[in-house]
Amino acid sequence: xxxxxxxxxxxVLKTGQSMTLLCAQxxxxxxxxxxxxxxxxxLRLIHYSVGEGTTAKGEVPDGYNVSRLKKQNFLLGLxxxxxxxxxxxxxxxxxxxxxxxxxxxxxxxxxxxx
Amino acid sequence: RKEVEQDPGPFNVPEGxxxxxxxxxxxxxxxxxxxxxxxxRKEPKLLxxxxxxxxxxxxxxxxxxxxxxxxxxxxxxxxxxxxxxYLCVVNAVLGNEKLTFGTGTRLTIIP
Numbered sequence: 001x002x003x004x005x006x007x008x009x010x011x012v013l014k015t016g017q018s019m020t021l022l023c024a025q026x027x028x029x030x031x032x033x034x035x036x037x038x039x040x041x042x043l044r045l046i047h048y049s050v051g052e053g054t055t056a057k058g059e060v061p062d063g064y065n066v067s068r069l070k071k072q073n074f075l076l077g078l079x080x081x082x083x084x085x086x087x088x089x090x091x092x093x094x095x096x097x098x099x100x101x102x103x104x105x106x107x108x109x110x111x112x113x114x
Numbered sequence: 115r116k117e118v119e120q121d122p123g124p125f126n127v128p129e130g131x132x133x134x135x136x137x138x139x140x141x142x143x144x145x146x147x148x149x150x151x152x153x154x155r156k157e158p159k160l161l162x163x164x165x166x167x168x169x170x171x172x173x174x175x176x177x178x179x180x181x182x183x184x185x186x187x188x189x190x191x192x193x194x195x196x197x198x199x200y201l202c203v204v205n206a207v208l209g210n211e212k213l214t215f216g217t218g219t220r221l222t223i224i225p
Contacts, residue, residue, distance in 0.1 A: 033212070040122070042217035043158070043201070058212065090157055092213075101146070103213055105157035 002026050006091050006106035013081040013113045021076040021109050023091030031094045032074040033058075033103070034066060036087040043090065049074055081113045115140050118204050120216035128224050131192050135219045137185045137202030146205035147178055149187050151198045152218065158201055161187075189221075197223045 004025045013019055023032065030051050035043040045058030047066040055066045063085060065077045074093075078085060088110050094103040120137045127133045139147075147164035162169065164176040164185050175188040185202055202216035 035215075040217065043215040045212060045214070048212055102148075102160045102163075105159070107157050108155075 004091055004093055004104050004106040006089075006109050008109060009107065010110050011112070013078075013111065015081060015083060015113060017081050018077070018079050019081065019111075020078075021089055021091075021111075023074045023076070023093075023106055025072055025074075025093040025104070027093060027095070027104065028071070029093035029095050029104075030071075031103075032068065033092045033094075034064070034074065034076045035090045035092065036060065036085075037090060037108075038087050046076065046089075081111075083113045085111065086113045087111060116216075117141060117214045118202055118216040120202050120219050122217055122219060124220040124222055126222045126224055127192055129192060129194060132188065132190050133192055133221065134189075135187045135200055135202075135221075137187075137216055139183050139185070139202075139204045139214075141204070142180075142183060144183075144204045147176075147185050148203040148205075148213075149174075149176055149185075150201040150203055150215075152201055153198050158215075161200070192223050194223050194225060197221060 007022045033048040034046040037043050044060045049055050049068040052071040067075045088108050090108050091106040092103045118139050149161040150158040151161045152158040162171050164178045168177045173190045177186045199218040199220045201218045204214050
């Protein structure tokens with residue numbers, strides 16, 4: 001029962017370093033999302049994908065890039081990390097949209113940029 | 115104005131009491147509505163979907179008022195295990211559908 005798996009779970013980066021967060025889902029879902037969660041801000045959508053090979057910008061896309069080369073994987077990249085990107089990152093997936101369709105979340109990645 | 119607004123709380127409620135949360139949304143074209151629950155340092159999980167006719171799941175009742183653009187969640191006979199943050203979630207169909215989250219309402223049930 002893997003569901004949505006995120007790696008890594010924790011990471012500390014220095015300002016200017018780059019890294020890639022990996023999200024993998026084994027439920028054959030079409031939609032995948034990357035959110036960040038900050039105190040008092042709730043979950044904010046960074047980028048999302050409606051299918052293999054497609055990506056779209058969310059609410060806060062600046063400083064991030066994504067790729068969806070395989071249906072089951074959605075990668076989030078930080079090219080030059082900044083302290084403002086310190087956050088908890090959640091990946092989610094859902095099947096083709098229908099009324100009441102549930103989104104499933106990974107366990108989160110806690111990223112600190114120093 | 116935020117797309118989805120919630121009272122952040124915290125709500126501190128004695129065990130056994132009834133507690134209600136409201137959430138307002140700004141996009142009148144929104145199609146789907148949900149309540150998610152998030153425990154401390156954990157991922158959000160679906161609590162229940164919200165339908166126009168209202169729906170109930172055990173001690174939890176969700177209501178939708180499209181005219182006033184708000185959603186409510188009622189928890190009856192609250193348990194210690196209900197302590198969590200409750201997230202109001204709206205799906206606005208804008209070509210490609212995406213979920214928009216409220217900031218969450220923190221609930222603590224007091225013994």
